[in-house]
Amino acid sequence: MSGTLIFRMGPAKPLADVKPRAREKIMNKSRSSQQKTKVDVRVSETVKLGPDNKAKIGQQLRLMYSQVVDQGVPNRFDEMLKRLDNPTGEGSKE
Amino acid sequence: MSCRNDVRDAMLAAVPSLRAFAISLCGNVDRADDLVQETLLRAWANLSSFQPGTSMSAWLFTILRNLFRSEYRKRRREVEDVDSSYAESLTSLPDQNSRLEINEFRKALRLLPPEQRESLILVGASGFSYEEAAQICGCAVGTIKSRVNRARTRLAEILSIDSASDFGPDYETRAVVNSS
Numbered sequence: 001m002s003g004t005l006i007f008r009m010g011p012a013k014p015l016a017d018v019k020p021r022a023r024e025k026i027m028n029k030s031r032s033s034q035q036k037t038k039v040d041v042r043v044s045e046t047v048k049l050g051p052d053n054k055a056k057i058g059q060q061l062r063l064m065y066s067q068v069v070d071q072g073v074p075n076r077f078d079e080m081l082k083r084l085d086n087p088t089g090e091g092s093k094e
Numbered sequence: 095m096s097c098r099n100d101v102r103d104a105m106l107a108a109v110p111s112l113r114a115f116a117i118s119l120c121g122n123v124d125r126a127d128d129l130v131q132e133t134l135l136r137a138w139a140n141l142s143s144f145q146p147g148t149s150m151s152a153w154l155f156t157i158l159r160n161l162f163r164s165e166y167r168k169r170r171r172e173v174e175d176v177d178s179s180y181a182e183s184l185t186s187l188p189d190q191n192s193r194l195e196i197n198e199f200r201k202a203l204r205l206l207p208p209e210q211r212e213s214l215i216l217v218g219a220s221g222f223s224y225e226e227a228a229q230i231c232g233c234a235v236g237t238i239k240s241r242v243n244r245a246r247t248r249l250a251e252i253l254s255i256d257s258a259s260d261f262g263p264d265y266e267t268r269a270v271v272n273s274s
Contacts, residue, residue: 053246063192063196064196064199065118067114068114071110076127077134081134
């Protein structure tokens, strides 16, 4: 039941001991305060770039770099390096 | 000759990181790949100047950087041709948010002076020590350190201004309110 959930986050007084009318009030109040915290969390998550900027920048830098590194060696370079010792295609020059 | 094969293998192994560095320098994949190719050819032709026992990767980065800088000086008057379709072509990013984020980051990086940008990338992404980065850029270790610091500070400024105006509290709150 929803009562048990709200009891955990809500008033210190057990809800069962509160008169029905007052109980509804407390439940509404705790529900709306719950919603507020949810919004606060979402906002602070996206705006908070500040204090750990250095770590964030390092992470972005490595991510950007690894996107290219992960592509490996394009054929173009593989073939070019193979041809280096043997530019004309006939025999190797020592 | 097996030693030439070893050199070739070492060059091949350095290619992915060289490309990443080249792309971050010039912002355009085709130009970057040409730069890498020219670097490898130049290195191969000057193998005798490579000192065995030192880092092949650092040597190649030095050549690439010098090539880029001489080309950059020639092309300075041209409008920089940043390849915007490049980021979209990379599919390894998990979701659109990180793709947006990395695009913003890339743009911010391009606003830095070239010396700061290359120092930050060499140390922060390529994995070189301050000493190696100093060697690659032909400057003092202290110079690299201060460039990296200034680059980080400037990036943080650019990015926090951007994130505040584009995805600030208003934007996010509205999204949450609308969805409930």
